[in-house]
Amino acid sequence: MAEQNPRTSADHGEGPITAALPTVAAQQQEMSSSEPASVRQEKVKVPAQLKVLIVAAFVIALGFGLIAPVLPRYAASFDVGAMAASAVVSMFAVARLAFAPSSGKLVGKFGERPTYIVGLIIVALSSLATAFAVSYPTLLVARAIGGIGSVMFTVSAMGLLVRHSPPSIRGRISGYYATSFLLGNILGPVAGSAMAGLGMRLPFIIYGIALFIAAAVVFIFLKDSSEGSTSTAASRPQLQFREAWRFTNYRSALTTNFAMGWVALGLRVSLMPLAAVALLTSYHAGENYDANAGGTVLAGLALALYAAGNALSQNISGALSDRFGRRRLIFTGLLIAGTATLLVGYAPSPVLFTVFSALTGIGTGFLAPSLQASVADIIGNSRNGGQVLAYFQMASDVGQIIGPILAGFIADQFGYGHAFALSAVFMLVCTLGWLPWRNPRFPRELADDGYTGK
Numbered sequence: 001m002a003e004q005n006p007r008t009s010a011d012h013g014e015g016p017i018t019a020a021l022p023t024v025a026a027q028q029q030e031m032s033s034s035e036p037a038s039v040r041q042e043k044v045k046v047p048a049q050l051k052v053l054i055v056a057a058f059v060i061a062l063g064f065g066l067i068a069p070v071l072p073r074y075a076a077s078f079d080v081g082a083m084a085a086s087a088v089v090s091m092f093a094v095a096r097l098a099f100a101p102s103s104g105k106l107v108g109k110f111g112e113r114p115t116y117i118v119g120l121i122i123v124a125l126s127s128l129a130t131a132f133a134v135s136y137p138t139l140l141v142a143r144a145i146g147g148i149g150s151v152m153f154t155v156s157a158m159g160l161l162v163r164h165s166p167p168s169i170r171g172r173i174s175g176y177y178a179t180s181f182l183l184g185n186i187l188g189p190v191a192g193s194a195m196a197g198l199g200m201r202l203p204f205i206i207y208g209i210a211l212f213i214a215a216a217v218v219f220i221f222l223k224d225s226s227e228g229s230t231s232t233a234a235s236r237p238q239l240q241f242r243e244a245w246r247f248t249n250y251r252s253a254l255t256t257n258f259a260m261g262w263v264a265l266g267l268r269v270s271l272m273p274l275a276a277v278a279l280l281t282s283y284h285a286g287e288n289y290d291a292n293a294g295g296t297v298l299a300g301l302a303l304a305l306y307a308a309g310n311a312l313s314q315n316i317s318g319a320l321s322d323r324f325g326r327r328r329l330i331f332t333g334l335l336i337a338g339t340a341t342l343l344v345g346y347a348p349s350p351v352l353f354t355v356f357s358a359l360t361g362i363g364t365g366f367l368a369p370s371l372q373a374s375v376a377d378i379i380g381n382s383r384n385g386g387q388v389l390a391y392f393q394m395a396s397d398v399g400q401i402i403g404p405i406l407a408g409f410i411a412d413q414f415g416y417g418h419a420f421a422l423s424a425v426f427m428l429v430c431t432l433g434w435l436p437w438r439n440p441r442f443p444r445e446l447a448d449d450g451y452t453g454k
Helices: 022-030 037-043 048-067 071-076 080-112 112-131 137-165 167-194 202-221 230-235 250-271 272-283 291-324 326-344 350-379 386-414 416-434
Strands: none
Touching: 022 137, 048 112, 048 137, 048 167, 048 202, 048 326, 071 080, 071 137, 080 112, 080 137, 080 386, 112 137, 112 202, 137 167, 137 350, 137 386, 167 291, 167 350, 202 416, 250 272, 250 326, 250 350, 250 386, 272 291, 272 326, 272 350, 272 416, 291 326, 326 350, 326 416, 386 416
């Protein structure tokens, strides 16, 4: 993480990250060295560029929340089976995964802002093409194209967060961004339900228009004098994947993001509703009770409490990681999320099922902002980390694809408890990479001045 005291030659690489951008450096020079760290941190404000990015994230997530509940039914309306309808959802994730390395190269060549805007426009066109699809194959192609644009603006957004975040508040900014995205994902389905009677094509049209608006807002308001041309973007030194791999924190971040994709994105959506039905079937055994209807309500409540716990803890944990270090927060979050995931699988009652779901959300909220900030600390403000961020994003996408399949197989063979237990064990194993009392290793010649890895 970033601290404010200069590094000495005998402290084994511990010390602060100094900002590479002139604006951040000026802020830090204006601070009196005699002031407490907490006071100096409060004086560093969120840059205007990032406020634009946070608002855009909310709009994007809100629109995605509109289409997520509709997409499987819309695909099925083309007279295809459940497997083909699910393939439309999977195609988006597969396209993201396949194009992630190329998106990192585009960021390195053209810069974050142009790649971000083009990515938004591609997803907007894809959404409109989905709305007016005339056949299942055209729908499949439209979603694949959307996946390409999605990974472009995702990797670019992370790059912009890295480059414009003052080192002393990186965790707090990551928390703001993640919470903005989460709130959009919560409100989107609510708005989508309100317009359910207006047809299944309308949400895709609204999403496309919203993305065009977001692209225009970013184009107009997210100005960056340091990225005025392609040559300027390309001239910034790039941190290569093989270089980032030498940081133990980056290797741990890849593994942890894989686990996050598996549990927080994959398992939660794919198995939580089915586990809720199985729990109610057992809980009301011998009674005249509709477990399927009750399971839908229970799963919805559990997912809502997960999101609430996640939103509640993200902003708090982001600021805490700036003060106490990334590793402590990531370790704590993995410990809470892993234990709660285990308990969800073996919950004996609906009440405990929802309580443990909320605890899982709190745990993932504790670690997510710090995890992204830890990667940002490695890249620094002055370097281009498109490739490094692309592989970081790929780790989550792979987990999101593989995790539900493997967990679903185990659930079919041995029960839902074992499926959740496997996922929980994997998260708990990831804590070994973030032990707070362990000094992480890193190449001094590649690290920012004052990088500690803590």
